[in-house]
Amino acid sequence: MKKILIIEDDVSFCLMIKTFLTKKGFEVYKAFSFKEAAAILNEEKIDLVLTDVRLPDSDGIEILKFIKDINPAIQVILMTGYTDIKTAVNVMKMGAFDYVAKPINSDEIVHTINKALAEGGKTSTVVNYKKETEKKESSSEINEASKEEFITGKSEKSKELNNFISVVAPTNISVLIIGDSGTGKENIAYSIHKLSKRANMPYIAVDCGAIPKDLAASEFFGHVKGSFTGATTDKIGHFEAANGGTIFLDEVGNLTYDVQVQLLRALQERKVKPVGSSKEIDVDIRIIAATNEDLQKAVREGEFREDLYHRLNEFSIQAPRLNERGKDILEFARFFIAQSNEELERNVQGLSDEVTEVFLSYEWPGNLREMRNIIKRAVLLTQTDLIEKNVLPAEIFQQNVLKNNDTVNGSQNAFSNDVFQLEDLKLYSSKNEEQLIRIALEKAKYNKTKAAQILGIDRKTLYNKLKNYDIEL
Numbered sequence: 001m002k003k004i005l006i007i008e009d010d011v012s013f014c015l016m017i018k019t020f021l022t023k024k025g026f027e028v029y030k031a032f033s034f035k036e037a038a039a040i041l042n043e044e045k046i047d048l049v050l051t052d053v054r055l056p057d058s059d060g061i062e063i064l065k066f067i068k069d070i071n072p073a074i075q076v077i078l079m080t081g082y083t084d085i086k087t088a089v090n091v092m093k094m095g096a097f098d099y100v101a102k103p104i105n106s107d108e109i110v111h112t113i114n115k116a117l118a119e120g121g122k123t124s125t126v127v128n129y130k131k132e133t134e135k136k137e138s139s140s141e142i143n144e145a146s147k148e149e150f151i152t153g154k155s156e157k158s159k160e161l162n163n164f165i166s167v168v169a170p171t172n173i174s175v176l177i178i179g180d181s182g183t184g185k186e187n188i189a190y191s192i193h194k195l196s197k198r199a200n201m202p203y204i205a206v207d208c209g210a211i212p213k214d215l216a217a218s219e220f221f222g223h224v225k226g227s228f229t230g231a232t233t234d235k236i237g238h239f240e241a242a243n244g245g246t247i248f249l250d251e252v253g254n255l256t257y258d259v260q261v262q263l264l265r266a267l268q269e270r271k272v273k274p275v276g277s278s279k280e281i282d283v284d285i286r287i288i289a290a291t292n293e294d295l296q297k298a299v300r301e302g303e304f305r306e307d308l309y310h311r312l313n314e315f316s317i318q319a320p321r322l323n324e325r326g327k328d329i330l331e332f333a334r335f336f337i338a339q340s341n342e343e344l345e346r347n348v349q350g351l352s353d354e355v356t357e358v359f360l361s362y363e364w365p366g367n368l369r370e371m372r373n374i375i376k377r378a379v380l381l382t383q384t385d386l387i388e389k390n391v392l393p394a395e396i397f398q399q400n401v402l403k404n405n406d407t408v409n410g411s412q413n414a415f416s417n418d419v420f421q422l423e424d425l426k427l428y429s430s431k432n433e434e435q436l437i438r439i440a441l442e443k444a445k446y447n448k449t450k451a452a453q454i455l456g457i458d459r460k461t462l463y464n465k466l467k468n469y470d471i472e473l
């Protein structure tokens with residue numbers, strides 16, 4: 001039975017998820033603080049941690065570091081309120097599996113947990129994308145989109161990206177893909193491989209952040225049986241497995257200095273020696289690496305070897321942020337709706353006009369991954385053909401409130417286009433509602449009439465809520 005640890009300071013919410021997940025067949029532990037969680041993690045062999053991003057004695061980043069130090073194979077899923085999306089994205093960069101937005105949807109959380117457990121402990125993937133012929137036939141236009149492997153886009157940024165990909169793909173040049181989390185770096189790497197002369201050879205994607213320090217040499221170069229405790233059989237390393245093809249080193253900035261040295265040697269000499277073996281193996285490999293850190297800064301600060309940096313960065317590609325890709329946003333949305341329809345056996349047909357507007361103006365701090373998650377959740381929750389605002393998470397509206405208010409400065413009419421309505425409020429827990437009211441008040445410079453307009457509620461309702469939450473002005 002898989003063991004899950006829930007870390008959440010909201011006691012009733014924590015117990016509620018515990019009961020629910022126990023019913024779903026997991027062995028569930030709970031902790032209301034980081035301290036309690038640390039004790040459990042040190043004692044039990046936990047497979048997956050479901051944690052709030054904010055705890056009274058810690059935050060998501062510290063929790064993730066602690067967990068990954070104990071065992072990088074433990075999967076971490078974050079639960080985040082609307083104000084914490086940026087933190088969640090940062091924690092994802094450091095190796096969390098995924099995040100789910102509060103209020104938590106039960107189907108969504110089970111789905112994400114099962115996916116994380118299925119991938120748990122893997123440091124590499126051999127990509128095996130579906131062949132066109134294997135895909136389902138469908139007459140609906142939206143479901144046609146699921147036949148696409150991925151979206152190339154038509155915006156200027158997308159054209160520039162696709163141009164770089166097609167120019168560099170046929171060569172053997174090493175490529176460094178730089179970009180924020182969730183911008184599709186892994187997809188870019190795979191596209192380069194697919195368009196290269198190595199397309200029919202292996203493509204091995206290695207998550208450098210998931211490799212335990214002590215096992216890195218064996219993971220990359222393999223080992224022979226008996227070479228260290230735990231080496232019970234011979235093992236082929238990622239380099240040998242990728243021979244003739246492409247190796248994708250994701251989150252390359254996470255490699256330790258020692259591993260960087262070994263990697264550089266392998267790249268320069270084009271040979272690898274498995275741990276415990278005296279035999280060298282010739283390898284012919286195309287390297288693609290990705291990072292969402294400032295590697296040049298890491299080089300300046302002596303954390304990343306300059307020679308390796310130049311070896312990896314023969315050509316660099318900047319992955320554009322989603323909000324730089326203009327109307328492509330809608331194309332991506334169609335793609336993710338189709339994907340979610342297939343995965344969740346739904347038949348959602350698209351976005352309502354209002355949601356289209358919201359999508360085009362939202363910042364998308366978590367880029368494509370955030371959009372995929374938001375759409376998956378919306379497809380799951382929606383009862384109508386089109387995705388409406390009431391199935392979107394709060395962070396989208398909160399960001400729009402902040403954005404709209406930065407430009408209004410007191411004009412009442414300026415709030416009229418605000419997408420933030422009362423029905424959005426209803427969706428959220430009282431904790432979040434209180435925060436939203438406080439934000440609205442601050443933005444309206446504590447003018448209650450304006451705050452009520454921002455919130456899309458009448459003054460009387462606002463007064464009642466202020467009383468309920470003991471907000472004094």
Ligand SMILES: Nc1ncnc2c1ncn2[C@@H]1O[C@H](COP(=O)(O)OP(=O)(O)OP(=O)(O)O)[C@@H](O)[C@H]1O
Nearest residue numbers: 150151180181182183184185186187292368369372
């Ligand atoms: N061109 C694309 N078309 C459709 N979906 C895409 C495309 N690029 C990326 N995606 C999807 O967006 C999500 C995030 O992409 P990906 O994992 O490649 O991002 P990343 O930049 O590598 O993120 P990280 O830095 O966090 O590892 C994935 O679900 C991926 O399948």
